[in-house]
Amino acid sequence: MRQPLVAGNWKMNGSRAMAKELIEGLKAGIGEVSKARMAVCPTFVHLPEVASLLEGSSIQFGSQDVCDRVGTGAFTGEVSGEMLKEFGCTYAIVGHSERRSLYGESDEFVAQKFAAARQAGLKPILCVGETLEEREGGITEEVVGRQLDAVIELEGVEALADGVIAYEPVWAIGTGRTATPEQAQETHAFIRGKIAALDAEVAGKVQILYGGSMKPDNAAELMAKPDIDGGLIGGASLKAADFLAIGKAAG
Template sequence: MRRPLVAGNWKMNGSLESIKSLLDGVKAGMSDVKQAEVAVCAPAIYLPAVQQQLQGSDIAWGGQDVSAEASGAYTGEISTSMLKEFGCKYAIVGHSERRAYHAESDDTVARKYAAARAAGLIPILCVGETLEEREKGITESVVARQMDALINLEGVAALADGVIAYEPVWAIGTGMTASPEQAQEVHAFIRGRVAALDAGVAEGLRILYGGSMKPGNAQELIAKPDIDGGLIGGAALDAGDFLGICTAAN
């Protein structure tokens, strides 16, 4: 049985004061989280504070991005060894905002996944379509292309060491949410594509929904057979909302 994962992505939000308050609130409510694994992915500059506050707790943490390069003249980049040094377990790669605003290609994302995996981090590979792509009826081909870049580079077995997050880009920060049926359809496609190559990897692969999951819709989404939790944006910035999603995974 796949253990649900609820991972908060704080994006470019937070301060030392707000992070302390947020994590104090989340830690206080963890006794009600019976099933889900919980993680938070913080801005890199705040990872030392997150490590200090979460060390010894049941909450994991990670980076919102990571470089494919080990070290060198890559100004502004964060390497896998840097994330590891601050106790990170996870690293998000290929978030739709990185693809759109920083022109990250499928190949670049695949290399980042490979680097994170090689360093012992658990990469969270984000895939998903824009509204225009959905309206054209090419959701599956877009998601397949994004997945295949990694599979072609590392082989399908690499997915056994990571997580996939399906992000319908049109449902992020827009107030729109894919229906549970729409989300399940794409999650099932993702698992089926992996299963065609390796049924064992597909069975163990956690696939998260990353399109504006909230306490009000989390239970219905996570109840779907191929949705194994959520990659949470805005709701992860409120301890009560985030805990509501985590307890929905029970």
């Protein structure tokens, strides 16, 4: 049985005061979340603060990105997986749609980040998803399949068991639009089926999160679908009450 995971992507938001207030709010209410694993992904600069605040808590944390290189070296501005692991990170988001679209990260580059995070002992959260133009063009599965193939070709399908997949329809992020539970389930089922064709055991284990504007009022319906194992939450993760409500909606 796959445990639901609800992970909050803070994006480029927050301050030390905000991080403290939010984490304290989450710690105060986490006891009411009975089934889901909860995690937060703050900015790099807030990771030390968050790590300290979460000490002794069941809430895990991770980063929003990771360097594609392993170890140390002359890579100005980068943060390695080993550094993140040393701070206590469990997860590292790779290939978020904003990294792909705004910063030109290719499928192959994202796959290298997945590999680097995994080698450092982190659980990469691999984001995949299509734009509105791609959905309307009927190529959702082609796009998502290509994004998955980049990781599978580099690391092998077995590597997916060491990570998490987050399906994020780009057209439903920050737009107020949300894929219907049926639309989300359809793509989640495609992802799991694609993996199952290569390794049924891995397909049964891997958590596939929905990352398209999940909120307290639609979380339960989305997570009731058989192939939706939780959510990668954006804006709603910045409010303790909303984020906890999504966690409780997992059952």
